[in-house]
Amino acid sequence: MANLIEIKNVSHAYRTKAGPLPVLDGLEIAVPEGEFAAVVGPSGCGKSTLTRLVAGLMKPDSGEVWLHGERVTTPRKTVGMAFQNPVLLEWRSILDNVILPLEIVAPRMGQKDRVARAMQLLEMVGLAGFEGKRPSQLSGGMRQRASLCRAIVHKPDVLIMDEPFGALDNFTREDLWQTMRDLRAAEPFTCVLITHDLRESVFLGDQVIVLSGRPARTQHVLTVDLPADRTLDVLYEPKAQDMLHLLRDQIRIAQGRDGAEGAH
Numbered sequence: 701m702a703n704l705i706e707i708k709n710v711s712h713a714y715r716t717k718a719g720p721l722p723v724l725d726g727l728e729i730a731v732p733e734g735e736f737a738a739v740v741g742p743s744g745c746g747k748s749t750l751t752r753l754v755a756g757l758m759k760p761d762s763g764e765v766w767l768h769g770e771r772v773t774t775p776r777k778t779v780g781m782a783f784q785n786p787v788l789l790e791w792r793s794i795l796d797n798v799i800l801p802l803e804i805v806a807p808r809m810g811q812k813d814r815v816a817r818a819m820q821l822l823e824m825v826g827l828a829g830f831e832g833k834r835p836s837q838l839s840g841g842m843r844q845r846a847s848l849c850r851a852i853v854h855k856p857d858v859l860i861m862d863e864p865f866g867a868l869d870n871f872t873r874e875d876l877w878q879t880m881r882d883l884r885a886a887e888p889f890t891c892v893l894i895t896h897d898l899r900e901s902v903f904l905g906d907q908v909i910v911l912s913g914r915p916a917r918t919q920h921v922l923t924v925d926l927p928a929d930r931t932l933d934v935l936y937e938p939k940a941q942d943m944l945h946l947l948r949d950q951i952r953i954a955q956g957r958d959g960a961e962g963a964h
């Protein structure tokens with residue numbers, strides 16, 4: 701399968717008052733079309749920087765970012781993004797928030813078609829009946845569901861998510877994981893998910909990429925060979941437990957601690 705995203709030998713340093721701060725150091729990532737890549741790594745290692753590069757919001761000092769066979773040098777409309785804070789517009793209804801990207805990307809699309817597309821997604825994530833509400837009238841989990849709909853309403857090539865479930869309680873988060881899998885079963889888009897939750901990375905990912913501490917390198921790539929139609933129960937099976945152990949060890953290495961220290 702062709703790679704939809706390719707990050708080749710990417711290095712970057714931010715210019716700060718105290719001098720250059722190297723954040724990425726020869727990063728290599730490849731995500732085949734339709735696959736889900738989860739990215740984990742120590743706090744501050746450069747994960748959000750990576751999302752900005754893929755979206756074309758910044759250019760690296762060196763190396764190349766490719767999306768769908770094209771070199772990324774400018775912001776992309778074909779990238780959908782979701783963040784920890786759903787950033788929905790309070791003066792718009794949930795429906796109008798979800799429609800927003802279509803107004804920008806597909807200005808000639810009729811309002812009826814826009815509404816139909818948005819409602820299709822809102823139904824899929826269990827928000828039918830809430831389309832007329834304002835964001836503040838919804839729970840955190842519902843807002844995040846709406847923000848996922850908005851991120852994919854225009855059928856982007858890739859959905860990039862930067863810790864989208866990080867602010868939710870455990871049970872709500874697990875519900876959202878299942879919603880994410882349902883959405884992808886209906887529309888198989890390519891995904892990059894930044895997360896610090898190892899269970900989330902194994903449940904959602906086809907591959908889990910472990911980044912080293914700053915400046916980030918690709919330290920380890922784990923192929924998640926669990927059934928495509930997995931449910932949460934799969935996380936309690938020995939195969940998944942082995943993967944979680946391996947990832948825990950990799951994070952310890954990334955944090956510069958060895959396994960013997962074991963505190964985490």
Ligand SMILES: Nc1ncnc2c1ncn2[C@@H]1O[C@H](COP(=O)(O)OP(=O)(O)OP(=O)(O)O)[C@@H](O)[C@H]1O
Binds near residue numbers: 914
């Ligand atoms: N625009 C910027 N200018 C200068 N330094 C920056 C800038 N953006 C990020 N940094 C620094 O670069 C490093 C990597 O930041 P980044 O946000 O990519 O890390 P992260 O892995 O997403 O962190 P976290 O796990 O806390 O979300 C951090 O030390 C951060 O302080």
Ligand SMILES: [Mg+2]
Binds near residue numbers: 747749
């Ligand atoms: Mg971040």
